Amino acid sequence: MINKLFNTVTAFSVLLFIGTISFSVLYPVEKKEPAVKEEVVAEPPVNDSLMEGLTAEEDDGKYRAMINLTLPEGNSPEDTEIEEDPMDRMITIKIKNAGAEYFETNPLSGRADHIKDIRYKTKDGNGEIKVYLDGIYAYEDTYENGVLELGFLKPNEKYEHVIVIDAGHGGKDGGTAENGAVEKDIDLSIALKLKDIFDLNPDESIKVYYTRLTDETVSVKKRTDFANDTGADIFLSIHNNSLNGEENAYVNGTQVMCYTNDGRNDSEAFAKILMKNITGRLESKDMGIISGNNIYVIKNTKMTAALCEIGFMSNLEEVQKLQDEDYQLSAAEALYESIKEQLKSN
Ligand SMILES: [Zn+2]
Secondary structure, eight states, rough: HHHHHHHHHHHHHHHHHHHHHHHHHSSSOOOOOOOOOOOOOOOOSSSSSSSGGEEOOOOOOOOOOEEEOOOOOOGGGGGGGEEEEEGTEEEEEEEEOOOOOOOOOOOOOETTTEEEEEEOOOOOOOEEEEEESOOOOOOEEEETTTTEEEEOOOOOOOOOOEEEEEEEBBBBOOOOOEEEEEEHHHHHHHHHHHHHHHHHOOOTEEEEEESSSSOOOOOOOHHHHHHHTTTOOOOEEEEEEEEOSGTTTTOEEEEEEEEOOOOOOOOHHHHHHHEEEEEEHHHHEEEEEEEEETTTHHHHSSEEEEEEEEEESSSSHHHHHTTHHHHHHHHHHHHHOOOHHHHHHO
């Protein structure tokens, strides 16, 4: 009986095996491209939550939300690193010497309002906490007696000025492609140089946010919602231009787009400052300040907003300049001084 059953099972397995092979040969598994995720604000991953340490008290003081984290014994403040990911309304706290046992001691307390979730994970004896917020918040951190206190407040409650820099296109969206150059790369390169200038000239009164710092796809809606959620004073989008047709290849110069005739802010004044400084630094041709009333990021942002078309990529001479690092740096300097000038005029 046992033998017979064994034989039946063996025969069945052999048949199944042959069947699987022929099925695989006849119907090879199609390799699919991974789906591109966009517009989705990061959702808490499935691992351990630290929310139980928080209370549901109402926001009553300076901070909208507050967490206190008792750091592992013997850790100095330098053993903790805080990273902001404002586009995803999240911050990450990295803690050295914080393994699973550390988190079992419930090291976290605080106030739960405006915090959607707090998750942690551990790797190689170090810990990582992700705080998911219901909006964009700036934070203030203090260390006292081995406790890290993190208070969250709206960016414009902490900083006098909030700026959003938007490098055009990115990822799947290359923008204009002319003469071997792709617009998204030039836009990003100028934005990164502008970030370097801001980073080298620290100013406690100014916070600068960026819609992208890598080659990633970001929808215009996500850029616009982000700018509005930060409560920024200024939104500046960086682009480059092109015109179709051989007969237009001679066209070169700078254009600045803004919302015209709206009276709600001083976008036109800002556009004029930008034009003056860009053409001044780059010695590019003034191709005019034009209406951006139908451009999504201009139409839907609520603050002073402008979109710069630094140069024409369809013009051979200009596209070569636009790919030059020094030229990009000059463009970034022009944008930097324009923002400073605009802030002063308010
Ligand atoms: Zn563009």
